Amino acid sequence: MRVAKPLSTVCMCHAASCMSFVLVPLRLRIFTFAAISPFLLSHQCASERGANGLIDRIKYAFYNHVTSARFTPSDIRNQKALADLRYPTEWYPATRTVHRTIHLHVGPTNSGKTYHALQRLEQAKTGVYAGPLRLLAHEVYTRLNAKGKECMLVTGEEKRAPNDSLTSDLTSCTVEMMPLNKDVDVAVIDEIQMIGNAERGWAWTQAVLGVKAREVHLCGETRTVPLIRELCASIGEKLVVHEYERLSPLQMADKSLQGNLKKLRKGDCIVSFSVMGIHALRKQIEQTTGRKVATVYGSLPPETRAQQARLFNDPDNDYDFLVASDAIGMGLNLSIKRVIFESSSKFDGFRQRTLAVPDIKQIAGRAGRYKSAYQANKAAEEAAAQSLAEAKGESEPGKEHITEAPAEPSKPEDSTLGLVTTLEDFDFPVIAKAMKEEPEPIRSAGLFPPAPILERFASYFPPGTPFSYILMRLHELSQMHSRFHLCGLRDQLWIADLIEPIQGLTTTDRNILCACPASKSDKELISRLMPAFARCIEQQSGGALYDIAEMPLEVLELDMSPSRDYLRQLEQLHKAIVAYLWLSYRFAGIFSTRPLAFHVKGLVEERIETVLHQFSFTENQRRKIKAAREKSLMEDFRRELMLEDEKEDVTAGGDEFAGETDLEIMDPAERLASEDVATMQEQTMGSDVAEDVPPKAGSDEQTSPTGSTDVPEIDVIRSNTSEVDEVNLAHDIATTDRSKREE
Incomplete structure (x- = not known):
């Protein structure tokens, strides 16, 4: 048979x-x-x-x-009906019953847009902050608790509550973890321009459409205004646009540092795009200048990151320079006078690619501060102390409700001028050109269907x-x-195939496992680890950290050595622990040794820091990296010329496909150089900008019509002016959506 x-x-x-x-x-x-x-x-x-x-x-x-x-005809009809994602506003019926006002704070970097939104959050009884990075969520969490506002921290791999309580009225989280079922007074969603991101944009769309807050404050770039205006029109909600101007001037320097680190000045920040590169550069700067260097990047433990930022911001010590990743472009409070790009390209998982104009402008915009971060931090500490004194009844008579602040100068002082340049000559024209360009408006928001x-x-x-x-x-x-x-x-398809042989998993189990923060760049480790996690879920047992044979805990028994192989093993263990912690919050009864996992994670991070501090690049390695970057710039320039020549003959879809195949056309020498750089770039404990989980479909709301008939409004408010433009929102957009739905 x-x-x-x-x-x-x-x-x-x-x-x-x-x-x-x-x-x-x-x-x-x-x-x-x-x-x-x-x-x-x-x-x-x-x-x-x-x-x-x-x-x-x-x-x-x-x-x-x-x-x-x-497939029967009925199956195909049902599949097509469920794949109709034209009306995602209807995925959140509970939110549609809340009368919300959307405040969109837009302006260049260092214009105070996030500051004003957070001020409103601090005044609210209940609220939530959602940012793109764990380090930003941690910074807001620390800031609110320092001011006596009990705040909870929620990221994919960690949850912290004040005073060991299970809940809190205020929450600071990564945008993927935005609570959609909780009623709050104020919600702040940072870096709203990432709503257009090809991979993570769904999380911003979900947060904007789904958060149940009476006031929703969105902070980001001006190019998001048309899209947010359309979204608000489609759900019939009032939009208030707050426009800000930069508080300090920003300009491009006359020339690069020409590779000479002796030209560095106190307050300089050199931006590098790999953790190994950051530490190698730190060591070279300290040897060349004899001054100390602080380092900041996304995968540093939050406490270490905060300490490094304080060392750099304090003008009274000898930490003159900062070497940081592109994470500084997302709002960290750092007193930077000049931003220096070590490179104008970044490894994107496939090859060295020239930085996009918005990324360059956002990083460069961190140069120059309206008032120094050190002064801001001191003011915050004094405000927190004053609040504590008031709570104890120790404040001066007559000053209980008075908050004094220095008057803002009408014109920025020269000391706040921000400068931008590059380390090498060949990167300078790329950055200078980008600084003069305006990024294109964001035309669409990312989506990923919810779990139901x-x-x-x-x-x-x-x-x-x-x-x-x-x-x-x-x-x-x-x-x-x-x-x-x-x-x-991306990686979800690969993970889905890895766990396919495990028969006892439900669709929900597979969906959650596919969203686990695991990357194909760690193919050897993840190929073993994900099936092991899946077997634990299938058997509903064996999820203790020490019971998973595929977990490379033996690395902790090795002697420390400043070798790339040892560093790679440590980083693989770190990523495995992060994945374990992420799953422990979703399958708590199976992956039950979370405290032990946090302890091991701390040990691994200490060892990684120790090893990285001993790293440096040889001159031969630097020449290889420099040659690969120069070739990548030439390749991008050649591609731009080809696209301009073929612009009239190539469709959007064909153009994208042509670009993909073109990546494979490399001579052997170029391929080897790219692989050398790729190896160094991948040894970074993950990307700073996309450091949270891949798209995880799912929300608790069920799909149903909204029936909203409100006519939305827009107020445009420009900072430092009394002019307020009240504009009726494009009612035609909402009417068109409803007529399409009826058809």
């Missing part, structure tokens, strides 16, 4: 049988296989770029071929259907409004 194979096995066999045929003459067959399904060209964002992304799309075509015969939609969608597939195919199928069938885009899957 012949036993039927599971659907996933059949699909895998079909796909595997053709992979060798596809991969050998890969470039010759790209367009042949692209014809298998429109998904291969129209939904490239669903998976990776380059060869790996092509494999995902080819595999999807085989899955589609095998499963299409099993994904789970219902999966229910229309035969048992044993690969979860990665279900994810790609949802992307193929999805219908989107022009103001939204579907965020990519």
Whole structure:
């Protein structure tokens, strides 16, 4: 008797049988296989770029071929209905019952927009702050608690509550962890321009549409105004736009430092894009100048980061310079006089890529302060002490309700002038050009379907259907409004295939595991670790840290050495612990040794810091890195010229695909140089900007019509002026949405 194979096995066999045929003459067959399904060209964002992304799309075509015969017409209709994502505002019916006012604070860096929003949060009885980085969430958490406002910290891998309480009226969190079911007075959502991000934009969209706050304060760049205006129109909510101007002047220096570290001045910040590069540069600066250097980057423990910032901000010590990652562009309170770019390019997971104009302007904008961060911190400490004294009844008579602040000068002083330059000559024109350009408006917001939609969608597939195919199928069938885009899957497809052999997992289990902060850049470790985590969930046991054989705890028994291999092992253990902690908050009964995991994480971070402090680049390594960066700049310049020549003949989809294949066209020498830099860039304990979890679909609200008929309003408020423009919002947008829904 012949036993039927599971659907996933059949699909895998079909796909595997053709992979060798596809991969050998890969470039010759790209367009042949692209014809298998429109998904291969129209939904490239669903998976990776380059060869790996092509494999995902080819595999999807085989899955589609095998499963299409099993779908009934009713199944296909139901799949298409659930993949209709044109009205995400209806995913949050409880929020639609709240009468909200949206305040959009826009302006350049160092204009005080986030400061004003946080002032309103401090005045509220209940509220929440959501930022893009753990370090920003921790900074707001520390600030509020220092002022006597009990605040809770919530990130993907950590939760802290004041005085060991389980809840708090104020919460500071990463944007992915924004509580959508909690009624609050004020919500502050920082760096709102990231709503257009291709991978994490869904989290900002979810926060804006779903947070149940009477006042929602959005802080970010001016280019977000048209999109936020449309979003508010579609849900019938009032929008108030607060426009700010920069509080101190900013200008480009006349020339670079020409590679000479002796030209550094007190208050300089050198921006580097890898942790190893940061520490190597720190060591070289200290040897060259004889002065101390502070370091700040996203993966530093919060307490260490705060200490390093204080050392740099204090003018009365000998920490003259700061070497930092691009995390400084996201609002850290640092007293920087001049920003120096070590490089104008950054490794993006595939190759060295020139920094985008918005990123350059945001990092550069940290130069120059209206008042020094040291003064601001001292003022905050004095305000906190005054609040504590008032609580004890010790304040001076007659001054209980008086807050004194120095008058703001009408013109910025010369001491607050911010300068921007580069370390090397060849980067200078790139940064100078970007400083003169205006970024394009953000035209669409990211989306990722919530868990209930994904789970219902999966229910229309035969048992044993690969979860990665279900994810790609949802992307193929999805219908989107022009103001939204579907965020990519990237590592989720890979993780879904890793855990596919584990049979006892539910769709919810697989969805959560695919959102775990695990990257394909650590392929060897994650290939072992994710199936081990999945087996623990399947068996509902064996989740203690010391019971997971795949957890590389043996690294702690090795002697410390300043070698790249040892550093790589430490960082792999650190990432494994972070993934364990993330899962411990979602499967608390299985991954039960969270205190031990935090202890091990602390030990690993101490060792990493010790090892990094001993690192330095040889002159040969620096020459290789410099050559690779110069080649990447030339490659980008060549690509820009090609795109300009072919602009009239290439469609948007074909252009993107051409760019992907072009990445693979490298001569052997260039490929080796890129791999050398890639190895150094990947040894960074993760990206600072995308350091939180990948897209995790899910919210507790069920989909239902809103029935909103309110006519929204816009107020435009410009700082330092009395002019207020009251504008009726584009009522046609809301009317159009409703008429489409009725059709």
